[in-house]
Amino acid sequence: MDEDFTNAACQQAALGNPPPRGTTMPNAQESRLPKFVVRLPDGLREEIDAAAAAADTSMNTIFVRAIRQYLDKQNRQDLLLDALAKAAENTANE
Numbered sequence: 001m002d003e004d005f006t007n008a009a010c011q012q013a014a015l016g017n018p019p020p021r022g023t024t025m026p027n028a029q030e031s032r033l034p035k036f037v038v039r040l041p042d043g044l045r046e047e048i049d050a051a052a053a054a055a056d057t058s059m060n061t062i063f064v065r066a067i068r069q070y071l072d073k074q075n076r077q078d079l080l081l082d083a084l085a086k087a088a089e090n091t092a093n094e
Contacts, residue, residue, distance in 0.1 A: 038063075 052059045
């Protein structure tokens with residue numbers, strides 16, 4: 001999250017104004033987590049925002065879930081390919 005935005009959000013919270021939808025106030029644990037800046041193609045941010053609103057969650061949660069699903073799919077694909085290669089090797093050795 002942009003530091004200027006975070007400071008502005010904190011100042012607004014101090015005045016009793018909630019942060020914009022899709023954002024959260026940083027807590028001590030979150031501030032220690034690594035941050036990664038991503039450049040999104042035109043329109044993708046709006047799609048992520050709409051998905052977050054529909055799921056009543058944050059854009060960060062949608063993004064993290066999408067990355068986790070992708071990585072899990074890649075891992076399953078690697079396991080299946082390894083199993084197929086072993087099966088083909090066993091068949092060839094018979």
